[in-house]
Amino acid sequence: xxxxxxxxxxxxxxxxxxxxxxxxxxxxxxxxxxxxxxxxxxxxxxxxxxxxxxxxxxxxxxxxxxxxxxxxxxxxxxxxxxxxxxxxxxxxxxxxxxxxxxxxxxxxxxxxxxxxxxxxxxxxxxxxxxxxxxxxxxxxxxxxxxxxxxxxxxxxxxxxxxxxxxxxxxxxxxxxxxxxxxxxxxxxxxxxxxxxxxxxxxxxxxxxxxxxxxxxxxxxxxxxxxxxxxxxxxxxxxxxx
Amino acid sequence: xxxxxxxxxxxxxxxxxxxxxxxxxxxxxxxxxxxxxxxxxxxxxxxxxxxxxxxxxxxxxxxxxxxxxxxxxxxxxxxxxxxxxxxxxxxxxxxxxxxxxxxxxxxxxxxxxxxxxxxxxxxxxxxxxxxxxxxxxxxxxxxxxxxxxxxxxxxxxxxxxxxxxxxxxxxxxxxxxxxxxxxxxxxxxxxxxxxxxxxxxxxxxxxxxxxxxxxxxxxxxxxxxxxxxxxxxxxxxxxxx
DNA sequence: CTGGTGAGCCTTGCATGCAAGGTCGTACGC
DNA sequence: GCGTACGACCTTGCATGCAAGGCTCACCAG
Numbered sequence: 001x002x003x004x005x006x007x008x009x010x011x012x013x014x015x016x017x018x019x020x021x022x023x024x025x026x027x028x029x030x031x032x033x034x035x036x037x038x039x040x041x042x043x044x045x046x047x048x049x050x051x052x053x054x055x056x057x058x059x060x061x062x063x064x065x066x067x068x069x070x071x072x073x074x075x076x077x078x079x080x081x082x083x084x085x086x087x088x089x090x091x092x093x094x095x096x097x098x099x100x101x102x103x104x105x106x107x108x109x110x111x112x113x114x115x116x117x118x119x120x121x122x123x124x125x126x127x128x129x130x131x132x133x134x135x136x137x138x139x140x141x142x143x144x145x146x147x148x149x150x151x152x153x154x155x156x157x158x159x160x161x162x163x164x165x166x167x168x169x170x171x172x173x174x175x176x177x178x179x180x181x182x183x184x185x186x187x188x189x190x191x192x193x194x195x196x197x198x199x200x201x202x203x204x205x206x207x208x209x210x211x212x213x214x215x216x217x218x219x220x221x222x223x224x225x226x227x228x229x230x231x232x233x234x235x236x237x238x239x240x241x
Numbered sequence: 242x243x244x245x246x247x248x249x250x251x252x253x254x255x256x257x258x259x260x261x262x263x264x265x266x267x268x269x270x271x272x273x274x275x276x277x278x279x280x281x282x283x284x285x286x287x288x289x290x291x292x293x294x295x296x297x298x299x300x301x302x303x304x305x306x307x308x309x310x311x312x313x314x315x316x317x318x319x320x321x322x323x324x325x326x327x328x329x330x331x332x333x334x335x336x337x338x339x340x341x342x343x344x345x346x347x348x349x350x351x352x353x354x355x356x357x358x359x360x361x362x363x364x365x366x367x368x369x370x371x372x373x374x375x376x377x378x379x380x381x382x383x384x385x386x387x388x389x390x391x392x393x394x395x396x397x398x399x400x401x402x403x404x405x406x407x408x409x410x411x412x413x414x415x416x417x418x419x420x421x422x423x424x425x426x427x428x429x430x431x432x433x434x435x436x437x438x439x440x441x442x443x444x445x446x447x448x449x450x451x452x453x454x455x456x457x458x459x460x461x462x463x464x465x466x467x468x469x470x471x472x473x474x475x476x477x478x479x480x481x482x
Numbered sequence: 483c484t485g486g487t488g489a490g491c492c493t494t495g496c497a498t499g500c501a502a503g504g505t506c507g508t509a510c511g512c
Numbered sequence: 513g514c515g516t517a518c519g520a521c522c523t524t525g526c527a528t529g530c531a532a533g534g535c536t537c538a539c540c541a542g
């Protein structure tokens with residue numbers, strides 16, 4: 001058994017919270033949320049690979065929770081397309097589909113270009129405010145690229161692209177975009193760190209993208225971001241450039 | 242009380258399924274699924290307007306279910322962005338945001354154009370197969386337009402656009418697109434039937450779109466679909482053309 | 483009349499219990 | 513040896529019970 005390893009210590013008693021010595025000062029986080037994050041993390045990190053059969057009781061025991069919050073977590077993950085709930089069988093981790101990388105990249109391109117299109121129609125002041133924000137993010141990326149910290153860079157990269165969506169003000173697009181980030185993380189993890197020497201190239205491309213946004217050049221952005229997304233994927237995943 | 246009217250007869254006993262005289266031969270549908278559909282329908286149809294506070298017990302009573310399946314339904318609807326769950330308060334129906342129509346339309350345009358772009362790169366045979374399918378859908382639409390059955394036409398219209406996404410083979414995009422349809426339905430319902438005399442125009446535009454897809458003219462499609470989506474929204478919603 | 487305080491009611495969070503459904507393994511018949 | 517049927521186990525579906533948290537409203541003091 002023991003398909004995954006979601007919890008640390010196995011709780012022998014059923015007390016709700018084992019006192020918790022977490023440094024987080026905030027509320028102890030509801031059980032359902034803990035279950036959700038734990039299972040999602042296990043899936044995205046590849047710890048629970050595609051095809052794995054998860055059972056509520058099993059996960060619940062490992063996390064020291066009852067089945068109820070785990071069940072709810074499974075439901076949420078099914079809605080996100082990460083889990084497939086089989087009626088009376090269990091929950092299987094949906095395997096990454098063969099062409100999923102291409103699918104995600106295409107949608108990201110479409111959403112980002114749409115965001116830039118809206119920005120191009122907005123007041124120049126709005127674009128300049130965004131540009132200032134992007135400049136700050138670029139500075140971070142430059143140092144991360146210099147340190148060749150691929151994991152941190154991946155996060156900074158995501159922040160850059162999300163900033164575009166946020167600035168566009170299209171909340172519907174932003175929500176959809178967020179689910180894509182999860183999927184991409186899942187595809188990327190496990191091969192992170194493949195090409196740290198190319199991170200600087202990605203930063204350069206980000207600078208170019210920022211300039212195109214500021215200029216309101218939608219077509220130029222569309223071309224550039226298409227290339228960029230493909231390269232990002234290649235660098236982080238270690239595929240062909 | 243009685244904010245919504247989700248159930249028909251009030252079940253006095255707690256038997257799981259009241260024999261059910263439904264003509265559907267399939268399984269009696271799980272309780273959680275029934276709760277989900279009922280609540281979603283109530284939201285999308287506008288029966289439960291934005292801002293309304295729903296309680297699990299209340300809905301459960303109306304549907305003859307316990308709180309558990311209703312709770313699960315609420316969770317799913319929150320994931321879809323239709324419900325906002327307040328920790329110990331209840332669930333409020335998320336109101337349609339002011340710019341939501343524009344947001345949805347932009348994303349639809351982006352996703353559809355992306356689909357056509359991929360189709361344009363695919364084999365011509367694939368486009369021809371799609372074209373045949375679209376032609377069949379167009380025939381349906383023509384008769385529905387003639388009958389000025391706006392509700393049925395709205396469904397046929399959705400089917401046309403979904404067919405494009407399906408044919409592209411981008412399952413990620415297709416999933417995202419499906420959630421958009423829900424939102425658009427919610428914006429549309431309540432004003433359906435405003436401009437039945439313009440349905441023929443929409444059919445014509447669909448024919449044009451189909452031709453552009455067949456020809457692989459991505460830019461032409463992008464332009465045409467942008468106009469078309471705006472007009473569709475206007476016709477079904479009764480706004481300015 | 484106004485401000486504050488307390489209790490009660492309402493809500494959900496979560497654990498548990500029971501029952502139904504499915505799968506797999508085994509034993510039996512051929 | 514092979515096919516089939518039966519049984520036990522494992523899974524989820526859902527109802528229920530208990531407890532915690534928040535809001536509202538009434539009551540009281542000033």
